Amino acid sequence: MRKVPRAALLCVAAAVSLTACAAGAGKSDQAGGLAAAPGKDDKFTLTVWSPFSGREQDEVTKALESFKKKYPNAEIKHEGSQDDDKITAGIRGGNPPDVALSFTTDNIGQFCSSGSWQDLKPYIDRDKVDLSQIPDAVRSYTEYKGTRCAMPMLSDVYGLYYNKDMLAAAGITAPPKTTAELVDVAKRTTKFAPDGSIEVAGFMPTMMFYANRPPILAPHFGAKWAGPGGKSALASPEWAEMLTFQKELVDFFGFEKLERFRAGLGQQYSNDHAFHQGKMAMMIDGEYRTAFLKDQAPQIKFGTAPFPTSKPELYGTAFTAGTIIGVPKGAKNPGAAWELIRHMAFDTDTIVSLANGLKNIPSTKAALADPRLEVDETFKTFIDLAAGGKLQGNPVTPIGDAHIKAVGDFAASWQAGKVPDLMAGLKDVDKQIDDQIAKSGK
């Protein structure tokens, strides 16, 4: 008698398992179907999820509302503080927003390859949208292997910030242009206390600290993520040069001292940021920091410049990433959603107004050159970098930011003196990244 219920239970388990797999599959998307644009006087509602909050959310809402100039009867529901997890959950639950915004350009490979964000190419072709309006590097981080599932909505460009008073006190009249000069200036502006501890770091070399991230630093050394065959190419002289530069500075400070100093510094986006507190003479960061500094640390006299490069010909190179905007799978009103995306990504008035509000870099060439853009001396550096043609986009893979973590982990071991053979270590990281990408099957 006891065998019957067990067998029944096994059957139920198997059935449940199959149901689970089927349930996980979700509904197939209306791929291939091209939703028509709404009529000018149509009444419709668009739900927009974004990661913005507080003042920035208000600015984005204002920009979204400008869509009503084209569609007066449109209603926009903008919900802030929504991250990628919530968007994915919304798609899986069959209740995604019409338009999604994300800060995480690392996820674009997954969004495009899995179809979780819809391919926009049919709309682009239909409406004959000129993508050359967007700088190449910005275009590169909004698509994956030819699938364009997102558009940029402003971008971030990274450069050198320096404390003018600290450099002047060290007798330095101009910011460094090469990484060798950066090392020299960093050493001259560093201050040690009588007990040997660090009071001010000329430049914090610790990898993964604040904006010291591999994708942000790599372009200044000419380091590429992938080789011609698409395989990870970290075991290269350029990556080795970048890590050697970093290690030279770590050794100058002393790893233990540097770690103790770093452990006492504030969070990246707080008033306690080390540069705001006058504890760093130089750093790499995005253009948005200009607004933070003016707002939170007006006492700091700072300047900006392109980040130093290992070779003079690379000077003017900068990393770029930014906010991306797309239509999630299963969006109820994709036709109107595309119109809103087109408005946010290409309407110069809207982009300029939003860039002024958020203090970000416009993501189209027309907006970059627009005279209404509020540009002061410190912000101009980033506008010039964006327009300079040497931008490098965020590397796009189908494995989220796993590749960045792999390099960051390796760099952390390297700076702690735990890696005896740099090139052999980099080859290991290459293998780790290649294995994970191969496993993803994309």
Next chain:
Amino acid sequence: MTATLERVDVPRTAPARGRSRARSRHRWTVLAFMAPAVLGFLLFFGYPLVATVGFSFTEYDLINPPEWTGFENYTYMFGDKLFRTAAYNTLWFVVVLTGLRVVFALGVASVIARLKSGVGLIRTLCYLPSLTPPVAATLVFFLVVRPNDGPLDAFLGWFGVEGPLWFSDPAWAKPGITLVMLWVSGDLMIILLAAIMDVPREQYEAAELDGAGPVRRWWHITLPNISPVLLFGAVNSIILALQLFTQAVVAGSAASGSADATGSTKDLGFPENSTLTFPVWLYAQGFRYFDMGYAAAMATVLFIVSFAATAVLVQRMRKASYQEEGGPGA
């Protein structure tokens, strides 16, 4: 002498049939009362468990239908360096945290049980931290032990002692998280205190008359009496250690200086992956790297290990308890 039992066929009389019907009715009534619980168990435990095992044999990116890949996810684990790191970190917490948590909670409960005055206040003060949300508790602890300007560092500085870097040092990050977990172990302390208070007074009085001192009374009376509760505490602590997630993520991100940066997993495990626990790596694989098949395989392994560890512990402690009570081997 051998006793033989012979089957006696009792004719099925009307009253017997009535009894059978009554038993059947009783069985259905019991089943009806149990149905909501059984249904809930099947829906919220059975289904997810079976589904997880099913997904572990697939490539699944959360959006598209899972594709059958056989044992690929399980074989990939052997080559995943961070899988081993995460397993080691979690094992460290299972061993160290479980032991310390039970001992710490038992110690505090034993002291409180002996207090003559101020019991209510001290009991409340010891219990209160366990009500703190894990994120807040970890952040408070992070700020207290923060090098250079944290109160603990300042206090140690008065004696010329340089404190460790805690969450910023790979050697101290796990002990730091363990301290947070001990600070919030008031829930277990309260349970153990109740068990200690429940030990019959007569046993202590009898032991006292026999000349047993406080230590012997605690060892031979308190401990055996509360052993089932200790077993619960140990199992509960093992599960807590196996599922350690929030404290590890918060401590790592705060120490790396990116606690206020959203959507990043690059700092998970900071410093040097010393806080990368098994559930943290599982989360990263499933929800950040979009490899839910691999995450499901990791979850399956975690379930099997948790189940085995708990079963072994329960069996051993039951055996020890049985021997303590005078069973074979005592």
